Amino acid sequence: AIEKEPNDLTYYNNRCAVWIEMGVENYDKVLETCRDLVSRRYEINSANPGGASFEKVAKVFCRMASIHEKRRDYAEAVEMYQKALTEDNGRHARTALRDCERAKEKFEKESYVDVAKAEAHREKGNESFKEKDWASAKAEYDEAIKRSPKDAKLYSNRAAALTKLLAYPDALRDLEECLKLDPAFVKAYSRKGAAHFFMKEYH
Known part of the structure; x- marks a missing residue:
């Protein structure tokens, strides 16, 4: 087909x-071919x-994007899909x-997970908590949770x-998440009760 009509992107x-x-x-060969076609x-x-x-050029960009996706080079893949659009x-490209x-x-979230680093942030958070620096403690726990x-x-x-920090609704959300992950986490129940008490929810 290419020999009969060398000037049609569809065949390539x-x-x-x-x-x-x-x-x-063959991935590199595909990328090389697609770049040449676009040029x-x-x-x-x-x-x-x-x-x-x-429309045909958009499909070539989508083809390149699919290679980058397979290689988990998502930033490049996103860029190629945007060029296609x-x-x-x-609809396909969207x-x-x-x-x-x-x-x-x-x-990115999964790549960021690192239990050892999470523990280091937790320990720093505990230190800040002991020093009554609640905001710094929260920031360290934020990072620990991401990890x-x-x-x-x-x-x-x-x-x-x-x-x-008097952020009781946020505290309750975290405690619910804690109990979802570990229903036997006793301390979470007492903290939950305290948060409800401070919110004047006596039940």
């Missing part, structure tokens, strides 16, 4: 799809009007961009700091 894009299916070793778009279009239409505001942004956020979001005791610690 389809060949790139086949290369992707053939395996990871020659006007030349291709003048030789064959519509051969490099906005600049060419043609199609949906793909939204999914990619979600995957990027999830990947280890499934650790129940961190939410209980932050709730204690929030209670001292």
Whole structure:
């Protein structure tokens, strides 16, 4: 098909799809081909009007984005989807961009998890708490939770700091999260009772 009509992006894009299916070793070749197509778009279009239409160029950008996504290079993938949307505001690219942004956020959160660093921040938070520097304690617990979001005791610690800062509704939210992660966390129940008491909810 390419030999018959060398000035149509569709055929090159389809060949790139086949290369992707053939395996990871072809990814660089796909990116190289796609970049070359984008750089020659006007030349291709003048030789064959519509051969490099906005819609076809958008599909080439989406093809590059899919490679970057597979490599977990989400920032580059997002950029390629955005370029695709600049060419043609199609539903496929919009949906793909939204999914990619979600995957990027999830990947970044998971990459950020580090239990040892979480523990170091928790200890710093405890020191600040002992020194009655509630705001600094809360900031350390915030960071600890980002580093280890499934650790129940961190939410209980932050709730204690929030209670001292008179942020009772936030403290209750943290205690509920703590008990969701560990229903047997006894200290959370007493802290929850105290927060309700301070909020004048005597029940």
